[in-house]
Amino acid sequence: MERSLRVLRELRRRGRDAFVSDDVVQDRVDRNAQLLAQACADISLHIIAASGAAAPETYADALTALGSVGVIPASLAERLAGAVRLRNILVHGYLDIDHGRLYDELGWIEDAAEFAAVVERWLEKHIDPGV
Numbered sequence: 001m002e003r004s005l006r007v008l009r010e011l012r013r014r015g016r017d018a019f020v021s022d023d024v025v026q027d028r029v030d031r032n033a034q035l036l037a038q039a040c041a042d043i044s045l046h047i048i049a050a051s052g053a054a055a056p057e058t059y060a061d062a063l064t065a066l067g068s069v070g071v072i073p074a075s076l077a078e079r080l081a082g083a084v085r086l087r088n089i090l091v092h093g094y095l096d097i098d099h100g101r102l103y104d105e106l107g108w109i110e111d112a113a114e115f116a117a118v119v120e121r122w123l124e125k126h127i128d129p130g131v
Contacts, residue, residue, distance in 0.1 A: 001036060001039045001040075001112065001116050003032075004032040004033075004035045004036040004039070005036065005109060005113055007028060007032045008033065008036065008109045009109065011028060011029050011032075012103070012106050012109070016100065016103050016104070019099065019100075019103045020099050020100045026097075026099045029099075029102065029106070030097065030102075033083075033086065033087070033090060033102070033106070034087050034090045034091055036109065036112050037059075037080075037083045037084050037086065037087035037112070038059075038087060039112075040063065040080050040083065040084065040112055040115050041059035041060075041063065041084050041087070043115075043119055044059075044062035044063050044065070044066045045059075045062045047071060047119070048062060048065050048066065048069075051069065053069070059084040059087070059088070060081035060082075060085055061081075062084075063077045063078075063080045063081040063084060064077050064078065064081050065077075071118075071119065071122050072115060072118050072119065072122075073118070076111055076114060076115060076118070079108060079111045080111050080112065080115055082108065083108040083112065086102075086108075
């Protein structure tokens, strides 16, 4: 997660014009956005599975479930569920990617950073260090 966050922040700092005109930058953003969203979903799935709760049907549902059980704020869960839906578009190529719009929506990467920090604090409180 840290690497993807670092890469995405750096590429975003270059500005929208540089982003939409550079295929190499777009490919790096596509891949790192995919990895970051997937990491959020995977972490959510692991925590939900460990809790014994029913498995969510989709990755977006996994984020929502994590919010509903109080691991992360529900508003953060909803925002990241949207990022996971974006991941599906990137991975499966459902649509041609509008990289201008993708750039405009990259603010969600800060939600992913918040997710990592909140989950880390939650795990410190709920996981036995002797395990």
